[in-house]
Amino acid sequence: MSEILARLEGVSRIYQKGKEKVEVLHELNLEIPKGDFIAIMGPSGSGKTTLLNLLGGLDKPTAGTVTVGGAELSAMSNSQLSHWRSTNVGFIFQFYNLLPVLTALRNVELPLLLTDFNSKERVKRASIALDIVGLADRAKHYPRELSGGQEQRVAIARAIVSDPSLLLCDEPTGDLDRETADEILRLLQVLNREHGKTIVMVTHDAQAADYANRTLHCDKGTLEAKEAA
């Protein structure tokens, strides 16, 4: 049996919206084995992104526990979570979220600023990450000088540069055409299969979900397996 990287036990997340309480996740249980590639699908507001935020230590559950790589995130303080995120998880967003004032290389270098590596080592590692995503020749380009697909590749390089075991992708192909989306998804597949990254990807796109090992359907705060890969 595969080693479990992340585990959610009895997780509920309730948001207060004015006087109303909205339960986004309801007593959810989930185990994510190391090296898995999971796609999470579901309608808007079903709790997909909330689930991703909990796994990434960006949010805390109202009830239940979230454990990733042996660390219980739900018990950590904000500063502990910040430190944990910097080394254990990489985020990939729909709109890339690169800093427009920095070149591709410097965007990729950002997570390494939180480490003790010197400037030369940081640049070396960022260059390797860019090479992995096939953008070594675009290192000195600013985001405005790159296509959407290239921007997303830079974002992926930034997510993997500190070698986290878990990659969380929130609609990573939502802003891309089919062909470019397939390129990005193939790249994620390579990262999963060849580099051993555990990937959790939220998507609306069934074709994108096909690249994952398995797909979970999220609706009304609960999860169910949709189909096996």
Add this chain to the structure above:
Amino acid sequence: MKYFRLIWKNAWRKKIRTSLTILSVFVAFLLFALLSAIGFAFRGGVDVADAERLIIIDKVSLINPLPMSYMNRVAATDGVESVTHASWFGGYYQEPRNQFGQFPVDPQSYFDMYPEFKMPAEQFEAFKRNRTGAVVGQELAKTYGWKVGDQIPIQATIWTKADGGRTWEFQLEGIFSTDDPRGSTALMLFQYDYFEEARAFAKGTVGWYILRVAKGADPIQVAKAIDLQFANSPNETETSTEAAFAQSFTKQFGNIALIVTLILGAVFFTLLLVSGNTMSQSVREKIPELAVLKTLGFGDRTVLGIVLSESILIMLLGGLLGLGTGWLFVQGLAKGMAAFLPGVYLSPAALAGGVAMMIGAGILAGIFPALKAMRLSIIEALARS
């Protein structure tokens, strides 16, 4: 330092806005430099004052002369090491606008009293020998292009000569300088004996006395003893430290320090509003990016530091440029105004104060936007973007 690139690039995200903010900071610190230097000139005497020198003036007014007969009595007072005197001449060179300080003094005792004034020994000896000789400070000699041996006619505005003439002729015997960059040498000294002999009135008097307190003596007690000695006489005295004397002299021009403080206060208040607004806008625009930084693992304090550093950087860029330009202006101003307003000087203390103000203003302008960035909720910010 590893965040410097990020801070620098963020600061220049909106080039025009940042340039305009830096320009406003530049103007504020240029004004700061100029006003500090001018303020220094007005209180210059206070800053270079020697704590062991006391000044004796007439109790009623500085312009009332004191009898020459006081000299020996002051010298004989316990705790007094040496005494000299000076008087205000108040003349001008060639044109009324060429005004500077001229003082009839006793050469030997005056230069003993002010060892900070340095002059070649042969020039000093020549000055002592020549009754109509005079010495001038380096600043003044430079302003009017005077050389040793020049004849310098000074037009009197107060002291007419016994023969009715108002032109006093002097031979320039020496040029003195001072090692203290804060001290002015825009003054002319000439022989009291010549002044006493040639003037038409008020003979047997001097403007004020200067005394050096003996080592170990208490200047306050010495001052009290002197004033007590001349109490109930026609010329009661007021003895104070050189600094207090310089301060009361400066107050004749109004409260310069208060005026300078008020102007700078208004300038810096406006500066804080301008730069605070810039930083608030800057943080508002960067909310999604700050959320990304926090997502990547940048802690709350790191984000606070990055935003604050950006604010301080903008202040330092404009401020150092302003202070530097101000320093250059002050060099020119000091030369141009040496005779009219000596001692225009941008002191190291003012420069250090300026840098401290830049950092302080940077913190004040950036603290609220920085706190906002620090408290930013990642989820809300990402959802908004």
